[in-house]
Amino acid sequence: MTRSVYVAGVGRGDGRQVVELGMMELLTRQVDRVGVFRPLAHDGTDPVFDLLRARYRLTQAGGSVLGMSYEEASGVQAAHGTDELVSRLVGRFHDIAADYEAVLVLGSDYADTNIPAELNLNARLANEFGAVVLPVVGGLNQSAESVVAEVRNAHDAYTSLGCDVLAMIANRVDDSHAQLAARELGGHLPVPVYVLPEDPALSAPTVSQIKDELGAEVLLGDASGLARDVRDYLFGGAMLPSFLPALKEGCLVVTPGDRADLIVGALAAHSAAAPPIAGVVLTLGEHPGAETMALAERLAPGTPVLGVSGLSFPTAEKIFALQGKLNAATPRKADIALGLFESHVDAAQLTGRLNVAPSGRVTPMMFEHMLIERARGQRRHVVLPEGTEERVLRAAEVLLRRNVCDLTLLGNEAAIRKKIGELGISLPLHGPDEAPPETGNAFCRVIDPTVSPLRDRFAELYAKYRAHKGVSVELAHDVVADVNYFGTLMVQEGLADSMVSGSVHSTAATVRPAFEIIKTAPGASIVSSVFFMCLADRVLVYGDCAINPDPNAEQLADIAIQSADTAAKFGVQPRVAMLSYSTGTSGTGADVDKVRQATEIVREQRPELLIEGPIQYDAAVDPSVAATKAPGSPVAGQATVLIFPDLNTGNNTYKAVQRSANAIAVGPVMQGLRKPVNDLSRGALVQDIINTVAITAIQAQGEAGS
Incomplete structure (x- = not known):
């Protein structure tokens, strides 16, 4: 029998898309064929399903996901009653379920639905589908006491209607209240309760979403720039000396198009990474002259500059209420959402409560899931020598968000920070001597081999290893400034557990230091x-x-x-x-x-x-x-x-x-090799780098245990 999970809410604004994404992640680890069913939806595209289909390579046709529209459902309920509405939806669900080993059901959204007693309808549908229910309660701007009460009330509501509740999730809880709410709820309900804090990176809209909302013209910028998160707004009206100190990282500058001084000043500050901004919106339908725009493009290549015809105040009204969205066009936000889910939900406990028999075969998706889970299980430290490479930085953000491993990036710190700002990603960096954060989450250090105190120590070591080849300490001092040699010596000296390189270096440049320094493992005649x-x-x-x-x-x-x-x-x-x-x-x-x-x-x-x-x-x-x-x-x-x-x-x-x-x-x-070092293809995609780093971290687990 197909086993289904019904993700349900109790009201609007609960951000349950994070939970829906997390549950799809868990289900696809267990079985090959997972279907999606949304009993009720508004007319138009379904961005959540589009995201699930793209991320999890679903072959399910988009038209098969929907039971019926809210308008159709309201009409059926009014004309024929709730029993007829439920009967039709159950029939459509079983048409889908017959083709899949498990089905993820996406509950109604309580937004202008014209469906009376919507919670009761969700509960009844879950029962008729034979699905376990995973209720999600929104906790934004609520105290811990209020969140606790809402979760208990939601649990009582669904269980009183006969539902088999899988677990309870409180989502978007203010960070200052999340731990207290989790403590209060722990052990007081007969099912597990998980509390997910609000993550500003999820609620922040992208520049692209703001462009669409405003109907703006893209004057400058590329796809990477348009994907940046907008974390704050700065409305430019002051003179430049007063304006510059007000700039914040990730802010969107909104200014009349005739203020060339503010435009150039904001982009110059971004270029200097002090601080990196999300972009600029020019109002009043005014555009700077060609010379100013050419200078702007040279100052901050890729940084978006948008133009709108409206005044600044109406523009502000439109964008202030805009929230970030999870959809196929925002893969970064999907990774952030999964990292949030995995950090606060006990995946093993939740999976154990699911009545889903694992598939007898291993699919590519299951293999990738296994890599991430194995690496997370015993977190190791991986050094990435190519610290300024865009794909490596994007992969590093995902690896940290999902708590896969600790990282060290090699390269010039200012250059790495500038690149991170240009990409608009969230990658907190720690200095080489900073202690790991007390949260216990994965961390990322940055080390510049050319100025690191380790350079002298490594030079002496390398000269010793290669003395038979006539390598002096002076020559070794130059060699170990190379990021691949420096990273390999970090692994050899136990300052990192493993290394991954090769996205911009040849295979020879990546593996030669390992052959010279780490060498073959006992019992191995060949690498x-x-x-x-x-x-x-x-x-x-x-x-x-x-x-x-x-x-x-x-x-x-x-x-x-x-x-x-x-x-x-x-x-x-x-x-x-x-x-x-x-x-x-x-x-x-x-x-x-x-x-x-x-x-x-x-x-x-x-x-x-x-x-x-x-x-x-x-x-x-x-x-x-x-x-x-x-x-x-x-x-x-x-x-x-x-x-x-x-x-x-x-x-x-x-x-x-x-x-x-x-x-x-x-x-x-x-x-x-005695210790793990792995090579990337120079055409490696971000996901390839993530997979290779996870594999390398797992290899290091074996080394640590041997």
Whole structure:
């Protein structure tokens, strides 16, 4: 039977989209096919469903999500009664539920709905759907005592109507009251209660949302600038000396378009990162001259400048009431929302209360979820040498928000802070000597290798490691200023647990310091790599596709053993296929003999491993082919770890599968080093960096425990 979760409210303004997103995250960790159903909605697009579909790669058609519009529901209820309305909605729900292992139901929003006794209707629908209910109570601008009372009243209301309440959530509670409310509610209800504080970054609109609200013209700026959060407003009318001290980080400057002095002054302050602003809105339909606009663009590239025809006061009235929204166009806010949910909701406890049987297979989405959860479970410290790179900074914001790991960014601190301001992201930085915050949340330090006191110490160490190559302390002093060498030495000296680089550096520049300083682990004869290939219905491990051009039989055996161990560490049961152009004894030649010999070495060294080789790719992964080419093999047709005979074959195959099968390739993940260092593709996306950092943090957990 499909198990459903009905996210319901008791009124407007509860921000339950955060909870809906968090519940979809939990459900997609458990099962592959999750559907979405909204019994009642206003006409128009559904931004929350669009966000869920984009983020969780849902294949569900948009038209199937909606039960009926509020207008239609009001008419049915008036003409035929509530029973008929419920009956029709139940029928439409079951049409959806039949196709999914679990369904997330998005309750009504209490906003101009013309539905009497709306809470009662939500409760009845949940009961008829056979869904557990997750009520959300809004706590904005309420005292702790008021929040406690509202939560208890909501619990009593839903349970009195026969609902199976999964848990209670108080959302948007003022930070000063959140802890007290959580203490008061803890243990006083028969279900878990979670309190989520108000996060200003969620309620802040983006510059793009303000542009849409005002119907403004974009005079300057790019997509990244338009995505910045607007945290405050400054209306410019004063002279420049009085205006500049009033600027605040993330503020939107609203000023008449003929005040060129304020426009240039605000953008010059942003350029100097003192402080970085969100953008500028020019009123009165006035635009500065071409020379002023050219100067503005040079001062703060990408910073948005908008133009509107109205006066400043009507413009202010329109934007003051504007709230940030979760939708597919604001992926940063979705990450912030998930970080908030995960920080204040006991995911294991809530998942344990869900009657959802986990799927028997591992999908790419489940694999990515697993990485984040495993990394969060034993938080480690990862150094990111490419501290001024945009993708790295965006990934760092997500990693911190979701409490995945502690970070050190390497690079010039002023340059990093300026870049963060230009991107409009929220990434609190701590100095190299600052203690971690007492909250226990993930933190981020910044270190400049060129001025760090560690540089002298690292120079002496590197000179010692490379003395046999004639490296002097003076030469080493220059070498260790390189961010990859500095980061590798941090790992070697236990100042960080692991390192990830390569988004703007070559593979050689990333891994050479690790070969020179960290070196191979005991028992490993070679350093190799794997890719986790996330296909539509499974995760395969490919090795080695990035490091070793033409390994001999002994090295190939080592790669196979390392890859099997890596697979097991990340939840993939290793069934190893040693690939060749022939299967079994059907072929001969030096290349086949190498694979055959490597297979025998693995069997001798690790007799418990399931391994088959030599074997062709189709026989390794296709049960029907395996039945003909390798009948009775415990690996053929169901291999999970595929070992390629050389780099040429492996690298081309992983890229062919990645492109032709739309697979997600996570890696390369290095193996065989004493401590974890991983390389990124220079084309890595933000999500690729997040995944690789999570994998590296998990590898460091193993190192710490060994």
